[in-house]
Amino acid sequence: MMKKFQQSGGVDLTALSAFLAVAGQRSFRAAAAELNITPSAISHTIKALEQRLNARLFNRTTRSVSLTDAGERLAGKLRPAMASIEEAILAVDDDLxxxxxxxxxxxxxxxxxxxxxxxxxxxxxxxxxxxxxxxxxxxxxxxxxxxxxxxxxxxxxxxxxMVAVTVTAPMRFAAVASPAYLERRGRPRLPLDLHQHDCIRFRFESGALYRWEFEKRGVSERINVDGPITLSDQPLMVEAAIDGIGIAFVPEHLAVEGLADGRLERLLYDWCPEFPGLSxxxxxxxxxxxxxxxxxxxxxxxxxxxxxx
CATH class of the missing domain: 3.40.190.10 (Periplasmic binding protein-like II)
Known part of the structure; x- marks a missing residue:
């Protein structure tokens, strides 16, 4: 079998691993970093692989890298095969x-x-x-x-x-604001009161805005809040709340220090039930x-x- 493999063009596992790394990263530079080699080395490896197979595997421009049809077919066949090889090696490590x-x-x-x-x-x-x-x-x-x-x-x-393994205790969100903000604008008593307040909004990486979710005695409220600032970093949302910009709605553990030292006050506590944590x-x-x-x-x-x- 090994002789036939060598006769098929002398393709080795190193070249195939490099090909899958570029296919997964869609970037020669990122694939080189993953494999801890230079971009020029991985570019040379891919070029040699294409020559041995007599097929172009990637479409390259100055801005992007994508698989050709031949590259897609090769990647689809290689991924399960390489996964099997990796599992065999891991099994040896497991025995050790x-x-x-x-x-x-x-x-x-x-x-x-x-x-x-x-x-x-x-x-x-x-x-x-x-x-x-x-x-x-x-x-x-x-x-x-x-x-x-x-x-x-x-x-x-x-x-x-998937197999899920719990790695944190149950969590809850916390609506928080600075004492200075609350003195200036008052305290919301119900989730719907948030429409009258400056809120610090959160944007997911997908671009979607998070609607604040509350629940009490089986009654759920999802509030599309408004406010002067939208952020995609939750620790920064806490800092913005401490600075008096508005009300933030963040995972409770991020606000613990601010609540403990009085820089923040908690709002709508009974509307923020626990939920299963991280797995x-x-x-x-x-x-x-x-x-x-x-x-x-x-x-x-x-x-x-x-x-x-």
């Missing part, structure tokens, strides 16, 4: 019991700060043969098609075909790398126990 290799994780910025940041230094010290590739992404992307080992999202947003999730049909299992175990030393679902 030593976490190693790269673990790619996709999560929102808030999830990274809350779940991963507290354990990063300790984890990397404990497992020096592991490389963590963490991508901050506010979209709910497909971690399988995008080549990630795991993702972290709100439990309610995890796809049903780390991964495909159930794949081999779970020892490094990912070790990371989950360390996260749980800092938080609640695991719950698979």
């Amino acid at each position: 019991g030593v976490p190693r290799g790269t673990v790619r994780i996709n999560a929102s910025d808030g999830a990274i700060r809350l779940v991963l940041q507290p354990v990063l230094a300790r984890f990397l010290h404990m497992y020096p043969q592991v490389h963590l590739d963490i991508v901050s992404d506010g979209r709910l992307g497909d971690i399988v098609s995008e080549g990630f080992d795991a993702g972290i999202r709100l439990t309610e947003a995890v796809p049903k075909d 780390l999730y991964y495909p159930g049909h794949r081999h779970v790398p020892p490094a990912l299992r070790a990371l989950i175990a360390l996260i749980h030393q800092k938080g609640p126990g695991a719950r698979d679902g």
